[in-house]
Amino acid sequence: MRLGYYARLFAVQARASLTTAMQYRADFLVQGLTSLYWLGWNLVPLLVLYDDRSSVAGWSFGAALVVMAHFVIVRGILEGAINPSLGAVVEQIRSGAFDYTLLRPADAQFLVSTARFAPWRALDVLGGVGLLIYAFVRLGHGPSPAQVGAGLVLLAAGLAVMYGLWIMIVATAFWVVRMDNLIYLLSSVFDAARWPASVFRGVWRVVFTFVIPLALMTTFPARALLGTVTWQAGIGCLVGAILISIAARLVWRLALRSYTSASS
Amino acid sequence: MTIEVAGLSKHFRVHRRPPGLAAAVRSLWHRRYDTVKAVDDISFTIARGERVGFLGPNGAGKTTTMKVLSGLLHPTAGTVRVEGHQPFRREPDFLRRITLVMGQKQQLLWDLPPSETYALNRAVFGVDPAQAAQTLGELTELLGLAGLTDKPTRQLSLGERMKCELAAALLHRPTTLFLDEPTIGLDVAMQVTIRDFIRDYNQRHDATVLLTSHYMDDVVALCPRVIVIDGGRLIHDGDLRALVKTMIPDKLVSFTGGVPADEVARLGEVVKAEGGRTTVRVPEARLREVVSHVLDRAGADLAVEDPPLEDVMRKLFKDKRASAPAPAGEPPP
Amino acid sequence: MMRTLRAMPTLIRVGMVEAIAYRAEMVVWLLTTTMPLVMLGLWTSVADEAPFRAWGTRDFVAYYLVALIVRNLTSNWVAWQISEEIRTGAVSGRLLRPVHPFTGYLGTHLGAVPLRAVAVAPVLVILLWSSARGVLVTDVAHLALVAAAIVGAWLLTFGVFLCLGSLGFFLDKAMGIIEVYFGVFAIMSGYLIPLALLPAWVRDIAAVLPFRSMLGDPVAIAIGRVPDAGDAARLVALQWGWAIALLALASWLWRTGVRRYEAFGG
Numbered sequence: 001m002r003l004g005y006y007a008r009l010f011a012v013q014a015r016a017s018l019t020t021a022m023q024y025r026a027d028f029l030v031q032g033l034t035s036l037y038w039l040g041w042n043l044v045p046l047l048v049l050y051d052d053r054s055s056v057a058g059w060s061f062g063a064a065l066v067v068m069a070h071f072v073i074v075r076g077i078l079e080g081a082i083n084p085s086l087g088a089v090v091e092q093i094r095s096g097a098f099d100y101t102l103l104r105p106a107d108a109q110f111l112v113s114t115a116r117f118a119p120w121r122a123l124d125v126l127g128g129v130g131l132l133i134y135a136f137v138r139l140g141h142g143p144s145p146a147q148v149g150a151g152l153v154l155l156a157a158g159l160a161v162m163y164g165l166w167i168m169i170v171a172t173a174f175w176v177v178r179m180d181n182l183i184y185l186l187s188s189v190f191d192a193a194r195w196p197a198s199v200f201r202g203v204w205r206v207v208f209t210f211v212i213p214l215a216l217m218t219t220f221p222a223r224a225l226l227g228t229v230t231w232q233a234g235i236g237c238l239v240g241a242i243l244i245s246i247a248a249r250l251v252w253r254l255a256l257r258s259y260t261s262a263s264s
Numbered sequence: 265m266t267i268e269v270a271g272l273s274k275h276f277r278v279h280r281r282p283p284g285l286a287a288a289v290r291s292l293w294h295r296r297y298d299t300v301k302a303v304d305d306i307s308f309t310i311a312r313g314e315r316v317g318f319l320g321p322n323g324a325g326k327t328t329t330m331k332v333l334s335g336l337l338h339p340t341a342g343t344v345r346v347e348g349h350q351p352f353r354r355e356p357d358f359l360r361r362i363t364l365v366m367g368q369k370q371q372l373l374w375d376l377p378p379s380e381t382y383a384l385n386r387a388v389f390g391v392d393p394a395q396a397a398q399t400l401g402e403l404t405e406l407l408g409l410a411g412l413t414d415k416p417t418r419q420l421s422l423g424e425r426m427k428c429e430l431a432a433a434l435l436h437r438p439t440t441l442f443l444d445e446p447t448i449g450l451d452v453a454m455q456v457t458i459r460d461f462i463r464d465y466n467q468r469h470d471a472t473v474l475l476t477s478h479y480m481d482d483v484v485a486l487c488p489r490v491i492v493i494d495g496g497r498l499i500h501d502g503d504l505r506a507l508v509k510t511m512i513p514d515k516l517v518s519f520t521g522g523v524p525a526d527e528v529a530r531l532g533e534v535v536k537a538e539g540g541r542t543t544v545r546v547p548e549a550r551l552r553e554v555v556s557h558v559l560d561r562a563g564a565d566l567a568v569e570d571p572p573l574e575d576v577m578r579k580l581f582k583d584k585r586a587s588a589p590a591p592a593g594e595p596p597p
Numbered sequence: 598m599m600r601t602l603r604a605m606p607t608l609i610r611v612g613m614v615e616a617i618a619y620r621a622e623m624v625v626w627l628l629t630t631t632m633p634l635v636m637l638g639l640w641t642s643v644a645d646e647a648p649f650r651a652w653g654t655r656d657f658v659a660y661y662l663v664a665l666i667v668r669n670l671t672s673n674w675v676a677w678q679i680s681e682e683i684r685t686g687a688v689s690g691r692l693l694r695p696v697h698p699f700t701g702y703l704g705t706h707l708g709a710v711p712l713r714a715v716a717v718a719p720v721l722v723i724l725l726w727s728s729a730r731g732v733l734v735t736d737v738a739h740l741a742l743v744a745a746a747i748v749g750a751w752l753l754t755f756g757v758f759l760c761l762g763s764l765g766f767f768l769d770k771a772m773g774i775i776e777v778y779f780g781v782f783a784i785m786s787g788y789l790i791p792l793a794l795l796p797a798w799v800r801d802i803a804a805v806l807p808f809r810s811m812l813g814d815p816v817a818i819a820i821g822r823v824p825d826a827g828d829a830a831r832l833v834a835l836q837w838g839w840a841i842a843l844l845a846l847a848s849w850l851w852r853t854g855v856r857r858y859e860a861f862g863g
Contacts, residue, residue, distance in 0.1 A: 005390065012387040020375045030770070034777065041780045045636075048790055049643065052650060056643055099336050100371040103364055104388045105356035111388075188629040195639055204638035260338050260352065261276070285614055 009106060010114055017084075017117035031120040035076075035127045042068060042194060057199045063226055064196060065135035070155070070218040071194040072128030077159060078190065080121025082166050086186075088115040090173050102260070109252050112170065113163075132225075143225045150224035154234060157241035158217035162190075164241075164248035171255035193218040216240055266440060266472045267310040267333065271342035274303040274328050274496075302328040304496035305342070310474070312439075315466055317487030317504070318476040321581060325496040326476045330442050333474070334364040347440055360389055363438040367445035370429055372417045378428040379413045382435055389436035396435060403431040406461050423454040430458065434465065440472045441465075447482055459485050480573035494581050511576045515551055515568050518543040522563030531557065545571070601700050608700060612708020627716050630668055632788065637661035650794055659729035659820045660791055662720055667815050668788065669717045671750045673706040679762025680771040683858070692855060699759065699851070706755065734819060738826040742833055746815035749836040753811050756843030763847060766854025787813030793822070807843060810836035 021027070046068060050061040059067075089112050092098040101111050136142050143151065166186055192200075192208050197215030200208055209215040220237050223229035280296045281287075303325045310316055318326045331337040332344060335351035335358065344351055349358035372381045386396045404410060407427045412420060420428065426446065434441075443462070447455040463486060466473050477483055483490060483504070490507060492500035500507055517532070520541045528534060531554050532544035546554045551568070558566055640657040643649050652660075679702070682688040691698040724730065734740060761778060765771040783789040784799070786808035792800055803809050814823075814832045823829040 009387050012384050016373060016376060016380050016384065019380065020373075023375065030773065034773070037777065037780065041784070044784060045639075045790055048794060049639075053643075053647075056646070096366070096369045097371060099331075099364070099366065099369065102336055102354065103334060103359060103362075104385075105359040105390075106388050184629045188631045191631050192635040192638070195635070199642050200638040201642045201645065204642075208638070260336060281618075285610055289617060 006110060013114040014117060018119055021119045028120045032123050035123045039072060039127050042072065059196050062135050062139035065138065066132060066225060067196045067218055067222040068194055069128050069132035069135055070222050072131060073125050074158060074162065074217050076121050076124030076128055078162060079124065080118045082163060084116040084118045085113055086166065086170055089170055093173055108256060147225050147227050151221050154221040154224045154237055157237045158221055160241040161213055161216050161244050164244035167248040168251045171251045174255040174259045190214060213240055265309045266312045266347055268345040270307045272303055272306050272332065272339050272344060273341040274332060274337060275340045276300045276302055301496050306498040308491055308501050310472060312472055313470040314489060315473040315487050317483035317490040318474060318493065319483060319490050319577060320493040324493045326493055327444055330444050334362055334442050360436055361438055362440045362442065363433040364442040365430060365433045365444065365446050367448040371432055372429055374417050377414045377416055378432065381432050385432055385435045391436050399435055399437055403434060406464060407431060423450050426450060437469065439469065443473065443475045445477055447477060447479055455479065462486060484573055492580060500580065508570055508576050511579050512571045513548050514545045514571055515548060516543055516571055517546050517554055518567040519558045519563035520565045522561040523558055601696050604696055604700060608704025609708045612704040613711060615705060616709040616712045627669060630665065633661040633665040655729045655732055658727055659732040660816060662724040663816045663819050664788060664812060666717045666720055667747060667750060667812055669713055670747060671754045673755065673758060675702050675706050676758035676762040676775050680765035683765040732820050734821050739818060739829060742829045743815065743819045745833050746818055746836060749833060749840055750811050750815050753807060753836060753840040753843060756840055756847050759847035760843060760850055763850040763854045766858050782808050785809065786811050807839040810839045
């Protein structure tokens with residue numbers, strides 16, 4: 001019964017976002033153009049790099065392109081399904097309208113996460129898929145069904161990690177209310193995920209794989225599609241995703257307790 | 265009892281921000297905190313269907329109390345029960361029975377018509393579609409919402425928005441209403457509409473109403489009982505008319521012309537003398553005598569009124585302040 | 598004019614207090630400049646395998662760390678601030694004050710520089726401690742030019758952002774323009790990849806744009822890629838020329854924008 005309740009709630013929230021988006025139809029066109037702009041921009045370092053050599057840390061141009069494509073897709077989902085809600089929530093906390101969220105008999109984290117979507121970002125995701133197809137054309141072969149399945153599972157794990165990190169960032173907005181630039185934090189930290197994680201050596205590798213588990217989000221799903229991911233790495237990814245989701249929930253509850261001064 | 269409050273206290277830790285650059289640099293690693301007693305040991309009970317007004321100066325603790333009653337804040341001490349629940353537990357059953365309307369903050373989605381917010385609330389509160397349609401019909405008729413709910417919220421005037429806000433807050437037929445300054449910024453006609461609506465809803469659904477307002481007219485028109493809070497402490501709880509009589513046992517007598525100037529002073533303290541119309545404050549005991557005198561002198565348009573509530577409040581706070589220690593204030597919202 | 602100059606010290610001091618009060622925000626802003634670090638991680642791996650077009654690991658470390666320092670010292674959020682104030686109408690309050698709004702913005706963002714300097718000090722320490730320090734310039738002439746270049750870069754960046762912010766008077770989606778601008782800036786200034794490593798046709802375009810002067814040139818001077826002091830001085834002169842031009846453009850854009858704003862009723 002609860003699942004049906006939340007499914008209905010999600011449908012209502014999504015419809016509200018879509019209706020708002022439809023009011024600004026011109027944005028879809030503009031978004032299409034900027035998607036292409038950033039797609040091209042993302043390719044610049046790749047082109048410069050592979051102009052001089054054919055392999056970097058064991059990754060060919062096509063393989064690196066697969067990682068880049070995942071980056072574009074995940075980024076599209078970040079900007080389309082995750083960040084808009086962040087902006088809405090921070091604004092709510094500042095204006096005090098967040099109190100109304102707490103007065104509703106639904107889970108506050110759910111309401112906060114579904115507050116707003118930017119549906120035109122779907123064009124970003126489409127662009128990323130297009131890039132993915134091109135990458136496999138360059139590589140001369142496509143992924144097997146098993147690889148596609150593994151890729152989707154690990155992509156979902158990566159998105160769970162992204163979402164968990166995002167919730168933790170939103171939670172900080174309760175303590176330090178003026179955080180308009182929070183939206184940029186996750187995006188810029190995510191910047192490193194456009195490169196295969198193994199490209200980074202030494203201290204960078206540790207930072208990007210463990211401290212900020214970005215490798216989870218793009219490199220591992222890419223490896224799955226390319227057939228180079230090990231069982232251990234895959235399980236590790238899933239475990240990491242579950243742990244971060246639990247941690248995120250705990251941080252959120254702590255933040256709410258602080259907001260309602262439950263501890264004082 | 266629908267609402268039971270015993271020994272409620274709410275303290276906040278606020279960090280001090282002294283001015284100046286040196287202090288700002290020091291605050292980077294060392295912060296000084298003050299404890300603000302927003303609510304200090306108050307107790308009261310409210311029965312089902314009552315309409316109670318919360319009065320008090322700014323920062324007295326009214327909004328904090330409302331937030332505790334609706335579950336938005338945890339009390340520091342004391343017990344609170346509303347509709348048989350502990351508010352801060354925020355149980356779904358509790359949340360479905362209450363509603364909080366904050367006049368200064370809105371829940372309506374800004375870019376979309378109010379009907380979208382109603383759809384959201386319908387889904388959130390799990391209201392049966394048929395029931396929702398009936399409630400909405402009732403609210404549309406009582407508040408005059410026809411034609412408003414399909415325009416984007418940002419295109420509505422302040423008064424229209426407030427009416428739609430009220431509808432959104434009542435869609436789930438709550439039985440306890442917390443109204444925090446619902447008429448703020450509205451013109452007089454709209455205030456009357458909303459007051460009438462609240463009274464109607466209260467009578468129709470036997471709903472308990474707790475109202476705070478800076479407009480004394482709201483309280484006078486709606487609330488037979490008032491709870492007065494100042495500096496976080498409860499300084500009066502009871503019948504409004506009785507309070508007025510106790511605080512200022514005077515009446516205001518107004519008349520036009522008739523009485524010669526030198527006699528007016530003997531009638532009582534002159535409160536206003538404008539354009540031929542004089543108003544004097546008369547102790548209740550002397551009322552009969554003064555009224556007869558004015559009528560004898562053929563004073564026209566005689567009117568006898570209670571002193572304005574503002575005067576009563578002012579006197580009440582002055583008295584309490586004289587006898588009580590320095591009041592604490594509410595932290596900024 | 599005199600009133601403005603008299604007001605400056607107070608405005609800067611207030612700016613500093615503001616910066617400290619919003620230190621959490623500042624940390625977030627600083628953390629968003631991750632691009633040089635990501636690139637550094639990438640290029641050092643690449644250069645470890647083999648030098649990339651004669652750029653070795655040391656060269657990349659020096660380039661990106663200096664770029665990080667310069668970026669953090671010279672960057673500010675005034676474009677975002679102005680577009681927000683226009684959107685919410687708060688800019689009207691500024692227009693009512695007896696000093697030009699630009700002085701207010703100047704105070705706020707200049708006041709943040711000391712705190713930013715403190716924040717990038719660790720990066721400077723790391724740079725000086727690493728092997729890359731051998732690449733940095735040490736003679737007085739170059740150091741003086743580096744200092745002048747950083748000041749010039751600050752003024753130029755301020756001017757550019759004032760222009761971008763003022764676009765908020767004319768366009769609804771000024772924020773979108775700012776994002777697109779960043780893409781162009783990142784390439785044409787050498788922020789993303791050193792200009793020396795980009796194709797010649799890109800360098801040709803960058804030569805006629807101000808972005809190189811905002812970051813690429815100051816960094817190049819600091820890491821010894823402009824050995825002739827005369828050449829370096831010419832680059833600094835070009836930079837200050839751009840700064841003056843863009844501040845003038847910003848002033849004109851603002852004036853025109855305000856007139857439009859007042860005509861349509863803010």
